[in-house]
Amino acid sequence: MTQLDRSECPIELTSVILESGCGSEETASDRQHLRESSTCMGTITSHAEETANVQELPAIDGGWRAWRFVASAFMVEVMIWGYEFSYGIFQEFSTVSIAAVGTSAIAIQYGETLLLSLFFERYPDLLKRSVWVALGVATLCLLLASFVSQISHLIMLQGVIFGIAGGFLYYPILVLLPQWFHRRRGLATGIIFSGSGFGGFAFPFLFQALLERYGFRWTLRIWALVTLFGMQPRLPVPKFPRGQRPRFIPPQMHFLKSTLFWLLSICTIMHAMSFYSVSLYIATFTKVISTPLSASIVLAIFNSSGTVCQVVMGHLCDRFSYAWMMAGSTLVSGLAVFLLWGFARELTLIFLFVIIYGGFMGGYNALGPASASDCAGNKPEQSSIIWACIFFIRGIAVVAGPLVSGVLYGVGETTESAGSMYGGYGFKALEVFVGTCTVAASLGSVMMAITRRKVQE
Structure with missing residues (x-):
């Protein structure tokens, strides 16, 4: 039996990993971890089986x-x-x-x-x-x-x-x-x-x-x-x-050549530019038509309305296509911007808007891991770096969206009248920008769904 030279291994093989727990299953990432841990063994697998320690993993899911x-x-x-x-x-x-x-x-x-x-x-x-x-x-x-x-x-x-x-x-x-x-x-x-x-x-x-x-x-x-x-x-x-x-x-990041990844990036930009613009300016809008106390309540509802939707949408994502869920949530949110926020002159419409928009756009974030895993394809070990890339892109949009919205609001304050039928008080251009970004995210999600179907076929 040839003795294993441990210095040649990219990773020290310290254990053979077995799943534990009733009903647990081996995932692609587990298999990749095993492959990385045993690549250096070559054809001397029997030696590893005789000498390696056996370590049971906790149950998955x-x-x-x-x-x-x-x-x-x-x-x-x-x-x-x-x-x-x-x-x-x-x-x-x-x-x-x-x-x-x-x-x-x-x-x-x-x-x-x-x-x-x-x-x-x-x-x-x-x-x-x-x-x-x-x-x-x-x-x-x-x-x-x-x-x-x-x-x-x-x-x-x-x-x-x-x-x-x-x-x-x-x-x-x-x-x-x-x-x-x-x-x-x-x-x-x-x-x-x-x-x-x-x-x-x-x-x-x-x-x-x-x-x-x-x-x-x-x-x-x-x-x-x-x-x-x-x-x-x-x-x-x-x-x-x-x-x-x-x-x-990493030397091989195949997802950078994937159409699905770039469509996801575009949807992420549109979603973030819209969502964070609303989070910064919805309280300001509420103060214009009501009181500071009402603005605080509206902001609290906006921040909390996504809590339930994230759990529900995350659970549904385990059973249905995440891409179509992304398309539906952003479309509903875009309609809420144009039809509710645009015509809002009283608190009732504002409350309804932040519940719908905050819920569906907040719930959108729960679909991120599924989309990253899908972009990784047969390279599940790359899902974490894909998610990191999406976070990096979102960070850029978090700054860009509110900056654009701030400029639009500043222009609107000096050119729009308070009595306008749609989007008054200087918020018309901002609302159109937010709604357009949201609908664009919906269209991008539809393209993702179509792309996924073609790949699977």
């Missing part, structure tokens, strides 16, 4: 460990994204300044995901330690931000630095979700992503209750324990011999 991950990821959504929709609880600045803080944090978190994907593909053993460091940085930002009095300091702490740390805290969800869920991935995604809407609505109350009951120190400890307890990998972390780590930029 169920079991307390999988749902523990969902609960932990949900709390990350609440604490990171929900917090970023709740800046007003900490500082009292103008609406424009608050928007600058929130937009910069969200854009950075989306934009850095691609770099994090490339980095942790090469250094997966640093993932868990980076979460601890990021948690400390994010906590320090929260503490220091409560003492600042200048908007530039707030933007740096809660926008830039907290955004960077939030990306490190959030990234493990993108990596670990495909490990824990396959058949029920849509449902798990919907539950996790609903944390942002739930946090945007309830975070100020939850945070205040924890502060009053347990104090600042224990509030942060509870946050840390809940977040990190369930953020555990299902597959063993690969170990690389010195000097044999993967390249920083």
Whole structure:
């Protein structure tokens, strides 16, 4: 029997991985992990079978460990994204300044995901330690931000630095979700992503209750324990011999040649430019026709209306085509912009609009993992970097959309009359822009559905 030279292996083979749990099934990513771990064995497979340790994996698509991950990821959504929709609880600045803080944090978190994907593909053993460091940085930002009095300091702490740390805290969800869920991935995604809407609505109350009951120190400890307890990998972390780590930029990214990927990118841009424009300006519009209290209620409803829809749409995504669901949700949202927001002169139509638009456009995000997995095709190991690319593209659109909307609103304020039948108070051009982007996302989704059908045939 020829002795195995371990130095030739790109990954140390430390175990033979077997599925455990009743009803669990081997996924394509599991098979890829096994292939990577055993490529260096060549034809000496019998030697590995005699000497390797056998390690059983937790059950996929169920079991307390999988749902523990969902609960932990949900709390990350609440604490990171929900917090970023709740800046007003900490500082009292103008609406424009608050928007600058929130937009910069969200854009950075989306934009850095691609770099994090490339980095942790090469250094997966640093993932868990980076979460601890990021948690400390994010906590320090929260503490220091409560003492600042200048908007530039707030933007740096809660926008830039907290955004960077939030990306490190959030990234493990993108990596670990495909490990824990396959058949029920849509449902798990919907539950996790609903944390942002739930946090945007309830975070100020939850945070205040924890502060009053347990104090600042224990509030942060509870946050840390809940977040990190369930953020555990299902597959063993690969170990690389010195000097044999993967390249920083993967040599083969076949999805860049896929029409499906570029259509998904276009739909992502249109969705983000529309959604974040509404999130920034719907409260301003409500103040024009009603009171600041009504504006706060409308914004809370908008942030929370996607919570239920994300769970429902995520669950339906496990059974039906995600592309047609994307097309339907964006079409309904576009019609809501043109028919409800455009003619809104009273709170009733505004409430109806934010429920429909916030629900369907918020639920759209739950379809992301399914679309990324589909773009990966027979290369399931690339699904995480595809998702990271989509996040990077979304980060650009998060900045571009509100900038365009701000220009359109500024022009509309000086040229439009309040008594216009459609889109008055300076919001007409902005509403047309938002509605057009939403409908464009729907048309792009239809093209995705047609493309998928042709590929499958």
